[in-house]
Amino acid sequence: MITTSGLTKVYRSRGREVTALDGVDLHVREGEVYGVIGQSGAGKSSLIRCVNLLERPTAGTVTVAGQDLTALAGRGPRAGRDLRAARSRIGMVFQHFNLVSSRTVQDNVELPLEILGTSGKERSRKALALLDLVGLADKAKSYPAQLSGGQKQRVGIARALAGDPKVLLSDEATSALDPETTRSILQLLRDLNRQLGLTVLLITHEMDVVKSVCDSAALMENGRIVESGTVSDLLATPGSELAAALFPVGGDASAEDRTVIDVTFHGDAATRPVISQLSRTYNIDISILGAAMDTVAGRQVGRMRIELPGRYEDNVVPIGFLREQGLQIELVGAAAEARVLVKDGAK
Numbered sequence: 001m002i003t004t005s006g007l008t009k010v011y012r013s014r015g016r017e018v019t020a021l022d023g024v025d026l027h028v029r030e031g032e033v034y035g036v037i038g039q040s041g042a043g044k045s046s047l048i049r050c051v052n053l054l055e056r057p058t059a060g061t062v063t064v065a066g067q068d069l070t071a072l073a074g075r076g077p078r079a080g081r082d083l084r085a086a087r088s089r090i091g092m093v094f095q096h097f098n099l100v101s102s103r104t105v106q107d108n109v110e111l112p113l114e115i116l117g118t119s120g121k122e123r124s125r126k127a128l129a130l131l132d133l134v135g136l137a138d139k140a141k142s143y144p145a146q147l148s149g150g151q152k153q154r155v156g157i158a159r160a161l162a163g164d165p166k167v168l169l170s171d172e173a174t175s176a177l178d179p180e181t182t183r184s185i186l187q188l189l190r191d192l193n194r195q196l197g198l199t200v201l202l203i204t205h206e207m208d209v210v211k212s213v214c215d216s217a218a219l220m221e222n223g224r225i226v227e228s229g230t231v232s233d234l235l236a237t238p239g240s241e242l243a244a245a246l247f248p249v250g251g252d253a254s255a256e257d258r259t260v261i262d263v264t265f266h267g268d269a270a271t272r273p274v275i276s277q278l279s280r281t282y283n284i285d286i287s288i289l290g291a292a293m294d295t296v297a298g299r300q301v302g303r304m305r306i307e308l309p310g311r312y313e314d315n316v317v318p319i320g321f322l323r324e325q326g327l328q329i330e331l332v333g334a335a336a337e338a339r340v341l342v343k344d345g346a347k
């Protein structure tokens with residue numbers, strides 16, 4: 001649904017150059033909620049602004065719903081019109097809501113429809129339906145100043161939906177909100193994603209946001225995507241930074257004569273007593289160093305850091321047992337180094 005290829009953005013100001021995006025290849029599938037996470041200055045906002053051509057990319061292409069926006073942006077006035085039409089199919093939600101304070105809630109939602117040339121009657125019908133959808137039917141005649149932060153963001157979302165977008169882009173839509181309100185706005189985005197089949201690309205610096213609503217995620221550093229994939233695949237990827245941040249299991253992995261492993265459970269395996277089976281089958285004592293359990297993208301996922309007595313070479317068979325149970329195993333500390341030497345063919 002959204003594909004960027006070699007997307008590059010270099011800002012030039014006062015003789016200085018800043019490369020905010022450095023060849024970003026992003027692929028967001030239709031109907032998914034995709035989270036981009038990264039530290040301040042990583043290039044997240046630049047990415048989202050280039051996706052809807054609010055910012056002109058220095059190089060690379062952006063395709064949304066099969067339409068090459070960068071090609072449209074490059075051509076004459078007729079193409080400019082096509083670009084505006086294409087852009088109206090991309091909804092945008094902002095951190096600070098960007099509502100017009102002199103307009104009522106309803107008139108804010110109608111604004112993009114005015115620009116599209118929709119008739120007054122149809123504008124009003126549509127705006128009221130959208131306000132109903134976001135749970136603000138009773139606030140149509142209020143002004144932004146009379147609303148709470150969460151309500152303002154709901155208006156921002158209703159406005160973003162006015163052009164019947166297939167894609168919703170959100171840049172830190174919840175970072176000005178308290179945790180409770182954040183949850184309700186995320187739930188709304190998730191509901192809209194499900195009800196309308198809307199593809200959502202959201203930018204955040206909060207792992208919790210990724211955890212609670214995203215199907216897929218990417219980690220940005222210095223203008224590049226350094227990791228990406230579905231959240232469940234990331235959790236199953238050894239050494240994934242995103243997985244570690246989603247599930248910080250903790251626990252000291254430095255013991256030389258012990259084998260420390262991180263075990264990731266999905267769905268069914270999360271509820272089976274695999275660890276006690278392991279202990280009984282091989283007659284070994286297992287220490288749990290850290291654990292985390294959560295629901296990610298609607299699925300129960302758990303991670304556990306456990307310690308087995310003995311070096312890695314002594315534990316090849318029990319680790320094989322865990323893998324056979326459908327668990328993802330990642331060796332940590334000394335065990336990870338030992339595996340390189342032993343080469344047990346582990347995947």
Ligand SMILES: Nc1ncnc2c1ncn2[C@@H]1O[C@H](COP(=O)(O)OP(=O)(O)OP(=O)(O)O)[C@@H](O)[C@H]1O
Pocket residue numbers: 011012013018019020038039040041042043044045046047205
């Ligand atoms: N208009 C601009 N002119 C010059 N440099 C810019 C401009 N916008 C962004 N930058 C620079 O580009 C880099 C990426 O900025 P960007 O706003 O995309 O980061 P971000 O990941 O969204 O950060 P944050 O989490 O703080 O919002 C930064 O070094 C920033 O200073």
Ligand SMILES: [Mg+2]
Pocket residue numbers: 044045046
């Ligand atoms: Mg930003």
